[in-house]
Amino acid sequence: MQNKLSVTPYKGTRDFYPEDMEFRNWMFGKFKDVLKNYAYEEYNGPVLESLDLYAAKSGIELVTEQTYNFEDKSGRRLAIRPEMTPTVSRMIAAKANELTFPVRWFSIANFYRYERPQKGRLREHYQVNVDLFGSDSITADIEILSLIINVLNNYGATSDMFKIRINNRRFFNDVLCKVTNIPQNKHIELSKIIDRREKIDRESYIEELKELGMDDESIDRLEKMYTISLEEAIAICPNSVGATELKNLFSILYSINMSEYCEFDFSIVRGLDYYTGTVFEVYDKSTENKRALFGGGRYDNLVGLFDSNKQISGIGFGCGDVTLENFLKTHNLVPKQRNNSSKLMILNFPGVDYNKLFALATELRSILPVTLFTDEKKLGKQIDYALKNNYDYIAILGEDELKDKIVVIKNLKTREEVRVPRDNIFSYFNYPNQNETKKVK
Numbered sequence: 111m112q113n114k115l116s117v118t119p120y121k122g123t124r125d126f127y128p129e130d131m132e133f134r135n136w137m138f139g140k141f142k143d144v145l146k147n148y149a150y151e152e153y154n155g156p157v158l159e160s161l162d163l164y165a166a167k168s169g170i171e172l173v174t175e176q177t178y179n180f181e182d183k184s185g186r187r188l189a190i191r192p193e194m195t196p197t198v199s200r201m202i203a204a205k206a207n208e209l210t211f212p213v214r215w216f217s218i219a220n221f222y223r224y225e226r227p228q229k230g231r232l233r234e235h236y237q238v239n240v241d242l243f244g245s246d247s248i249t250a251d252i253e254i255l256s257l258i259i260n261v262l263n264n265y266g267a268t269s270d271m272f273k274i275r276i277n278n279r280r281f282f283n284d285v286l287c288k289v290t291n292i293p294q295n296k297h298i299e300l301s302k303i304i305d306r307r308e309k310i311d312r313e314s315y316i317e318e319l320k321e322l323g324m325d326d327e328s329i330d331r332l333e334k335m336y337t338i339s340l341e342e343a344i345a346i347c348p349n350s351v352g353a354t355e356l357k358n359l360f361s362i363l364y365s366i367n368m369s370e371y372c373e374f375d376f377s378i379v380r381g382l383d384y385y386t387g388t389v390f391e392v393y394d395k396s397t398e399n400k401r402a403l404f405g406g407g408r409y410d411n412l413v414g415l416f417d418s419n420k421q422i423s424g425i426g427f428g429c430g431d432v433t434l435e436n437f438l439k440t441h442n443l444v445p446k447q448r449n450n451s452s453k454l455m456i457l458n459f460p461g462v463d464y465n466k467l468f469a470l471a472t473e474l475r476s477i478l479p480v481t482l483f484t485d486e487k488k489l490g491k492q493i494d495y496a497l498k499n500n501y502d503y504i505a506i507l508g509e510d511e512l513k514d515k516i517v518v519i520k521n522l523k524t525r526e527e528v529r530v531p532r533d534n535i536f537s538y539f540n541y542p543n544q545n546e547t548k549k550v551k
């Protein structure tokens with residue numbers, strides 16, 4: 111006998127039922143409102159990409175451990191996208207001659223990573239990617255950080271709920287040269303251990319550093335970096351270009367009153383290899399949510415991988431739906447009443463000419479969402495369906511109403527019933543003119 115098929119989705123992926131979609135659309139809708147205010151344009155790319163795209167610069171962990179990859183029927187090595195940055199860099203490189211820089215783009219798309227599902231981590235997640243290409247100015251970094259703050263403020267979040275932790279890759283690399291005994295060719299490996307510092311226990315962390323060849327003195331000096339202020343950190347490598355970038359960034363953040371949201375944090379490294387300058391992650395201040403909500407930074411060399419004549423820098427971030435949802439729910443930032451558009455159901459009145467009901471539905475659909483009940487069920491059952499599915503109105507067009515040239519509209523929330531002239535049906539919704547394009551709220 112054949113086994114029954116499972117109704118459970120693949121591990122680490124989710125089904126989005128209508129109420130889940132409603133929530134996701136609300137969450138991304140509010141995000142998009144801010145992106146529109148900042149004049150960002152929407153783009154998208156394919157779910158399948160060449161595996162080489164990620165092998166080039168995304169980092170060994172993402173490519174060998176987390177990327178779903180396979181060979182197509184012609185033997186091409188493909189990946190299901192684990193992130194957007196290589197795709198958008200490829201798209202920018204392909205049209206670089208036609209675009210007017212700086213370019214401000216965003217997308218909302220799903221990504222797949224083979225990870226152990228846990229709080230804040232799934233195998234399929236949605237990410238808002240926001241990137242600004244073609245500006246080397248520190249004010250581009252400021253624009254991206256201010257956009258993040260505005261997005262979170264737009265949900266009602268305040269500075270006591272989240273923190274943007276900021277570092278600089280150039281500065282980080284210079285400090286590693288100064289304070290550790292590890293040769294430069296092992297700095298990527300070292301940065302991966304530092305990136306895992308808060309995710310693994312202390313003993314394993316120290317053990318990994320020692321295995322790489324780090325001596326006790328270096329470990330102590332590195333340890334101090336996590337607790338000192340930006341000024342003290344800069345004093346360790348005052349001639350580092352990254353130090354100057356950090357100093358300038360924080361001085362502007364102070365002057366535009368955004369410093370309360372931001373802090374220097376030497377442990378922010380980022381797991382992806384392409385970052386070159388400012389790097390940052392946004393964290394929930396509630397200890398319930400440990401995973402970063404946003405992660406991003408500046409990458410100067412990614413677009414150049416596709417065409418070495420095109421050195422176009424990028425700065426941007428990805429924000430995941432799983433971590434953002436956890437944050438909003440933890441801080442009670444999800445309003446109960448999210449959708450304010452009303453809907454109406456027309457009863458399928460037995461014996462009434464279907465054409466008349468169909469015409470009423472067509473007319474009303476120009477101003478609000480309308481369902482014409484399909485089945486010949488008892489009227490009580492139809493009304494019950496409307497109540498259970500949160501309809502705001504029902505419209506009744508029976509034989510008596512047809513004779514009197516009216517439609518009865520019942521408001522299911524207030525229980526009020528009104529007889530409305532059939533040839534002036536929009537008057538009930540305060541839309542006297544049938545050409546009116548505005549929709550009922």
Ligand code: HAM
Binds near residue numbers: 425427
């Ligand atoms: P990322 O740090 O790998 O960066 O991911 C960005 C955000 O996506 C994370 O902070 C988290 O919210 C979410 N995220 C990542 N992986 C998962 C997962 N397995 N489950 C749930 N959420 C996840 C990037 O992907 C960069 N490409 C972002 C970027 C854009 N940098 C510059 N521009």
